[in-house]
Amino acid sequence: MFLSIKDIMELELLANATIKAGKEIITDKVVEWISVIESPVENFVRENELVLTTGIGCFKDSEELMGFVHDVYESGASALAFATGRYIFEIPGEIIHYAEERSFPIIDIPWEVRFADIIHEVLFKLKDLKKDEMKRSEKAQQLLIQMIIQGKTLEQITAYIEKELGKPVIIRNRLGEVVAGTNISPDIFKVLNEVNTEIEIQQSHHPIHSEIKKIESATHQYLHFAIQSNGNYDGDFFIQLKFEENLTEQDIVIVEQAVVATALWFSRTSAVMEAESRMQNEYILRLAKESEMTDEYVESHAAFFGFNLSLPYVCIVGHPQNLSDLIEHKKNVNDSAKTHLKQISIYVREGFTYAGENVQREILIGIDTNEVILFLEVDEDSKQETVNQYLDLVERRFSHLLPGATFSWGIGRHKTGLKDFNKSYQKAKSALDMGMKQRGIGLRIHFEETKFNRLLLNLSLNKExxxxxxxxxxxxxxxxxxxxxxLVKTITAYTRNNGNISQTARDLNLHRQSLLYRLRKIESLTDLSLVDPDDYFLMDFSAKIWTAGILEE
Structure with a gap:
C-alpha cells in the first residue's frame, strides 16, 4: 500500500486542479513526502516527494523556469505542482512537452487553494497510511516468527514473502546453493555467479539502503541482502525487480524482517542438525564402547537415525598423532590449547563422509576425545580391499582438509549382530594399540595380524x-x-636376526664391539646367558611382552 498522485488528486480541495502532463502514470507515482520549494532546487528535494511551487523565483525567465523543472525531475520527485494565477498564469507548453517525454506529472493548482491545506491533507493521509503500514509490518513480523516457531519449511516462508511483496525472491545458503524461491528469471543463475560485481546503493533518506546491493542482468535488476546470524554469513537473499522499479520504504522494512526470519531459520536448522549430529555421535560411541545396552535401545535409536545395523560392518579405529599441530592449523575452529579431536571434528567427519560416498558404502562415524571410530560396510570376501580403498580416500582427502595429518589405524573383525559392534571395536582398538607400540605410527594394523601379540597377552595374564x-x-x-x-631394542634386533652379530650391528647402526658390549651388559643385568637356549628364549619372550605394552611401566 502506498499513497499515489492519483490519491492526492482525488482530494476534495483539488477538485479544480488539473493534470497537465504524465496523466497516464499518476496511479503508479508514489508520494512519501510533500514540500514547498522555490528556485534554486539544489539538494532540498527527496525522491518520491510531491513538490509544490509558485514559480516566484524564476517566472520571468523561461529558461530559468525550465531549469527549475529539470532540477526537480532529476531529484526523483513524484510530481511538480504549480500554483497558477499570480506569478505563472499558464504553464508553458515546452515544460509540458518536457514532462510528457519523461512521464513526469505536472499539476496545475488554482491560486486560491492554499499550500498549507494541501500539506495538511497529504500529511493526514500519509499518517493514516503509516498506521496501516505499521500494522502490515507488525503482522508480517508476527507471521514470520510464528512460521519459524511452527517449523515451516523455507519454501513456505519464501512463498509468504513473495506474496507479501508481490515480487519474486530467491534464497541461497552459505555454500552458494539455491534453497528456496520461485518464478525467478533464468538469468539469475548467471547473476548469482557475479555477486562480487554488485553495486552498493547509497540513499541517505533510507538508512537501511546502505546494506542493500544491486545487481543488474540483461533482463532484470536484483536487490541483494546478506543473511547473517551471530555475526556469521549464512547465505544470500535476492529480490527480482523490473528496471527502474524501486521498493517502497515499507517494503524494505518487510524485506528486512524477512531476511532476519531467514537467518533465524538457518540458525534453527543448524542448531537442530548440530543437536542431531551430537546425538548420533553419542549413539555410535555407546554402540562401540558399551556391551550392556538393550536390543530395544539399540534398534529404536538406529531406526530414529536411519542406520541399518543388519549390514556386515568392520570397525576401524583411527588415532591422529599430531593433534596440537592440526588444531594450530585450524585456529578458526577453536583457539584452545586442548588437543581434542572434537575441536576439528567438522573437518574429520567431512573427510570420512566423503570417502564413504565415493566407495558407495554405509558408514557410521563416532568421534571421541582422541580417536575416531568407524563402522564401514564391507563384503566378507573383499573386506581388506574395501578397507584399504576407503582409507586411501580418507588420507587423500585429509591431505587437503588437514595438511600434515598422520593417522594410525586399527581394523577389527565383525560378525552380524547387535552385540558384535562392541566386540569389533575392542578388536580394532587392540590392533591399533599393539600396532602403534610395536610397529610405530601411521600404519594400518588388522586384528588378524596380531595373533602372536594376543597369544603373549593371554600368557601374560597368568600371575606367575x-x-x-x-x-x-x-x-x-x-x-x-x-x-x-x-638395551631392550638391542635384544629385539638380536633375536630378530637369529643371533647374527654382524646383521644386528648393521640394523642398529652400531660398531661390532659396541654391540658385543651391550650384549654382555644384558647378560650381567639378567644373570642369563644368550648362548643358553632356555635363557635366550626367556629373554626374547620377556622383551616381546614388554614391547607389546602388556606390562605396566
Whole structure:
C-alpha cells in the first residue's frame, strides 16, 4: 500500500486542479513526502516527494523556469505542482512537452487553494497510511516468527514473502546453493555467479539502503541482502525487480524482517542438525564402547537415525598423532590449547563422509576425545580391499582438509549382530594399540595380524608368568631409563636376526664391539646367558611382552 498522485488528486480541495502532463502514470507515482520549494532546487528535494511551487523565483525567465523543472525531475520527485494565477498564469507548453517525454506529472493548482491545506491533507493521509503500514509490518513480523516457531519449511516462508511483496525472491545458503524461491528469471543463475560485481546503493533518506546491493542482468535488476546470524554469513537473499522499479520504504522494512526470519531459520536448522549430529555421535560411541545396552535401545535409536545395523560392518579405529599441530592449523575452529579431536571434528567427519560416498558404502562415524571410530560396510570376501580403498580416500582427502595429518589405524573383525559392534571395536582398538607400540605410527594394523601379540597377552595374564617376565626385563628397562642405552631394542634386533652379530650391528647402526658390549651388559643385568637356549628364549619372550605394552611401566 502506498499513497499515489492519483490519491492526492482525488482530494476534495483539488477538485479544480488539473493534470497537465504524465496523466497516464499518476496511479503508479508514489508520494512519501510533500514540500514547498522555490528556485534554486539544489539538494532540498527527496525522491518520491510531491513538490509544490509558485514559480516566484524564476517566472520571468523561461529558461530559468525550465531549469527549475529539470532540477526537480532529476531529484526523483513524484510530481511538480504549480500554483497558477499570480506569478505563472499558464504553464508553458515546452515544460509540458518536457514532462510528457519523461512521464513526469505536472499539476496545475488554482491560486486560491492554499499550500498549507494541501500539506495538511497529504500529511493526514500519509499518517493514516503509516498506521496501516505499521500494522502490515507488525503482522508480517508476527507471521514470520510464528512460521519459524511452527517449523515451516523455507519454501513456505519464501512463498509468504513473495506474496507479501508481490515480487519474486530467491534464497541461497552459505555454500552458494539455491534453497528456496520461485518464478525467478533464468538469468539469475548467471547473476548469482557475479555477486562480487554488485553495486552498493547509497540513499541517505533510507538508512537501511546502505546494506542493500544491486545487481543488474540483461533482463532484470536484483536487490541483494546478506543473511547473517551471530555475526556469521549464512547465505544470500535476492529480490527480482523490473528496471527502474524501486521498493517502497515499507517494503524494505518487510524485506528486512524477512531476511532476519531467514537467518533465524538457518540458525534453527543448524542448531537442530548440530543437536542431531551430537546425538548420533553419542549413539555410535555407546554402540562401540558399551556391551550392556538393550536390543530395544539399540534398534529404536538406529531406526530414529536411519542406520541399518543388519549390514556386515568392520570397525576401524583411527588415532591422529599430531593433534596440537592440526588444531594450530585450524585456529578458526577453536583457539584452545586442548588437543581434542572434537575441536576439528567438522573437518574429520567431512573427510570420512566423503570417502564413504565415493566407495558407495554405509558408514557410521563416532568421534571421541582422541580417536575416531568407524563402522564401514564391507563384503566378507573383499573386506581388506574395501578397507584399504576407503582409507586411501580418507588420507587423500585429509591431505587437503588437514595438511600434515598422520593417522594410525586399527581394523577389527565383525560378525552380524547387535552385540558384535562392541566386540569389533575392542578388536580394532587392540590392533591399533599393539600396532602403534610395536610397529610405530601411521600404519594400518588388522586384528588378524596380531595373533602372536594376543597369544603373549593371554600368557601374560597368568600371575606367575608376569612375575617371571617382570623380574627378567626390569633390570634392563631400568638401565635403559637411567643410561639411555636402548638395551631392550638391542635384544629385539638380536633375536630378530637369529643371533647374527654382524646383521644386528648393521640394523642398529652400531660398531661390532659396541654391540658385543651391550650384549654382555644384558647378560650381567639378567644373570642369563644368550648362548643358553632356555635363557635366550626367556629373554626374547620377556622383551616381546614388554614391547607389546602388556606390562605396566
Amino acid at each position: 608368568v608376569r612375575e617371571i617376565v617382570t623380574s627378567t626385563i626390569s633390570p634392563i628397562v631400568k638401565y635403559d631409563f637411567n643410561r639411555d642405552m636402548e
